[in-house]
Amino acid sequence: ETGVTQTPRHLVMGMTNKKSLKCEQHLGHNAMYWYKQSAKKPLELMFVYNFKEQTENNSVPSRFSPECPNSSHLFLHLHTLQPEDSALYLCASSLYRDISYNEQFFGPGTRLTVL
Amino acid sequence: AQSVTQLDSQVPVFEEAPVELRCNYSSSVSVYLFWYVQYPNQGLQLLLKYLSGSTLVKGINGFEAEFNKSQTSFHLRKPSVHISDTAEYFCAVTITGGGNKLTFGTGTQLKVEL
Numbered sequence: 001e002t003g004v005t006q007t008p009r010h011l012v013m014g015m016t017n018k019k020s021l022k023c024e025q026h027l028g029h030n031a032m033y034w035y036k037q038s039a040k041k042p043l044e045l046m047f048v049y050n051f052k053e054q055t056e057n058n059s060v061p062s063r064f065s066p067e068c069p070n071s072s073h074l075f076l077h078l079h080t081l082q083p084e085d086s087a088l089y090l091c092a093s094s095l096y097r098d099i100s101y102n103e104q105f106f107g108p109g110t111r112l113t114v115l
Numbered sequence: 116a117q118s119v120t121q122l123d124s125q126v127p128v129f130e131e132a133p134v135e136l137r138c139n140y141s142s143s144v145s146v147y148l149f150w151y152v153q154y155p156n157q158g159l160q161l162l163l164k165y166l167s168g169s170t171l172v173k174g175i176n177g178f179e180a181e182f183n184k185s186q187t188s189f190h191l192r193k194p195s196v197h198i199s200d201t202a203e204y205f206c207a208v209t210i211t212g213g214g215n216k217l218t219f220g221t222g223t224q225l226k227v228e229l
Binding site: 055 | 120141147151156158159160164166189205209211216218219220221222226
């Protein structure tokens, strides 16, 4: 595997289900990100992890729970979601240095549908 | 806070014609600017970036963009498009020294027709 992979690619869940999205990066990066992409809206940054520590939570509802066990893996645990949470969830990774920009590499995304 | 505006949600163009996708940004401090492309059922791929230096930036697949500080713009251009350029294009900005926090525009769907 190369780059950033995400599983599953598609997920349909009911509002009472619990599911998890997985992201894995094979690039030796130390920062990982979750984005939400909804139709006709800008990509929304949800969470940022630098060196396995969460450094950003953009007022995301608690029904989304991230987990970063190591610098190569990132999870997004989902429970009691709402239909408006249906979207494409993108994972990205990068090197992290506070004073300079480093390119983010994106995975293919998980298309989530909440019924 | 910075923001990005992509005024054109859709741009139809015939194959081999030139195209320009517009991007304007707003920021009170210095910025880095980016264009990403998203093909159907795929994640985002970096086309090009402006960090410093020459204001004309060349990227992959024959695309280029020009940073215009006075007009706060970073328009993307290609002199001759191909069917395979059909995709969604996102402009993004981050402030210099701001780590890796990107702010994205709403995207422009480029549709290349025969």
